Amino acid sequence: MRLSSGLILASLMFSHLALAQTPARLRTPVVENQGQVSAAVLERQAKQFPTTFYLEGAGDKKEIAFTFDDGPSEHTAALLDVLKQENVKATFFWQGQNVLKYPEVVKRALAEGHVLANHSFSHPNLSKMEEGEFWWDLQLKKTQQAFQQVVGFQPTMMRPPYGFLNDSQIKKLQAQGMAAILWSVDSADWFHTWKNSVDEVASAKIAGVVQQYIHPEAIVLMHDDGGRSRKPTISAVKAMIPALREQGYRFVTVDQLLKLNPKLKVAVAEPITPTLNELLPLFFKLHNTAQVDSWASVLEDDFVLASASEQMRGIKAYSDYMAQLHAQFPGMKLEQVGAANQINQAGLFAWQLLDAQGGLIAKGVNSVELSAAGKLKSANVYMQRELR
Numbered sequence: 001m002r003l004s005s006g007l008i009l010a011s012l013m014f015s016h017l018a019l020a021q022t023p024a025r026l027r028t029p030v031v032e033n034q035g036q037v038s039a040a041v042l043e044r045q046a047k048q049f050p051t052t053f054y055l056e057g058a059g060d061k062k063e064i065a066f067t068f069d070d071g072p073s074e075h076t077a078a079l080l081d082v083l084k085q086e087n088v089k090a091t092f093f094w095q096g097q098n099v100l101k102y103p104e105v106v107k108r109a110l111a112e113g114h115v116l117a118n119h120s121f122s123h124p125n126l127s128k129m130e131e132g133e134f135w136w137d138l139q140l141k142k143t144q145q146a147f148q149q150v151v152g153f154q155p156t157m158m159r160p161p162y163g164f165l166n167d168s169q170i171k172k173l174q175a176q177g178m179a180a181i182l183w184s185v186d187s188a189d190w191f192h193t194w195k196n197s198v199d200e201v202a203s204a205k206i207a208g209v210v211q212q213y214i215h216p217e218a219i220v221l222m223h224d225d226g227g228r229s230r231k232p233t234i235s236a237v238k239a240m241i242p243a244l245r246e247q248g249y250r251f252v253t254v255d256q257l258l259k260l261n262p263k264l265k266v267a268v269a270e271p272i273t274p275t276l277n278e279l280l281p282l283f284f285k286l287h288n289t290a291q292v293d294s295w296a297s298v299l300e301d302d303f304v305l306a307s308a309s310e311q312m313r314g315i316k317a318y319s320d321y322m323a324q325l326h327a328q329f330p331g332m333k334l335e336q337v338g339a340a341n342q343i344n345q346a347g348l349f350a351w352q353l354l355d356a357q358g359g360l361i362a363k364g365v366n367s368v369e370l371s372a373a374g375k376l377k378s379a380n381v382y383m384q385r386e387l388r
């Protein structure tokens, strides 16, 4: 009896300990009928992926993080002015297309101590982009490259547009050393600015939402682009900072709040500029060397032909072929140029091979022949001599 009551007591103590850390949750109501991700989904994903998907910090300290999405834009400079005046560092989740459009704003934000993060390239609902790697290559990676180009590094943090990410996308982020940062307080600034045409009214509503739901280690969602104006958001920020400080809150960036490294550690590859002699074997390797008819017969001065007429081992479809070509050129980018020309079961497409900096290494034309079942039967590679 004594033993079992001891066990009960121990289990009660442990369950109490477990309760001390409450699960992360969305504190503000979702704006109805606006296609926002539901609280239930956000909270389930935060629970399932505790080191990759965040709604808020642990809740112990009176620290809060202001975050701004969608920019940079023509409104961002005025917001940066306010943050500078108040000595507050914020976290910006920016669209790649806008990073490229306003590089000077990006550089200024970084120089003034703000933290930069990825908010996709052009703001689609990523969870609906399930085919292939499009969501990654055309949205996430493209934005990482935009940051690399403008500020020389890639962020670790991203925020999905509208909050939508599916579980396999979260796993991919995890594998890439990245984290999804959602929010616990949605100021709904876009909604109040849209609903209220008088800026002062909209601004008071935004500040009111944040004041009502603020809590230790909150991540607060606001915007620096989109809608009819961002002025209400900016004046709300100006009003909220002293008021929240008065209540003992300290402003930190999201990486500080969650103890994350804001910059991705990327192994910097030496620029690769392979010669034609180094490139050709890579193409041949794909064409199953034992079956290759002619290895490198020079047609003209500028072209080399590699041809394989038998069925290529291990390659079942055109997409496989392209995927394997990509895998053969680490740090390089193989792009199709224009549309493929297809006549019955044969196709012709032009390609170019670029280095990591986008410099042209080589270009050429491939012809492929497919079986009636759509399998790749043969391929010929016509490659122009290296350009440098």
Ligand SMILES: [Zn+2]
Residues within 6 Å of the ligand: 069, 070, 119, 123, 161, 162
């Ligand atoms: Zn957004």
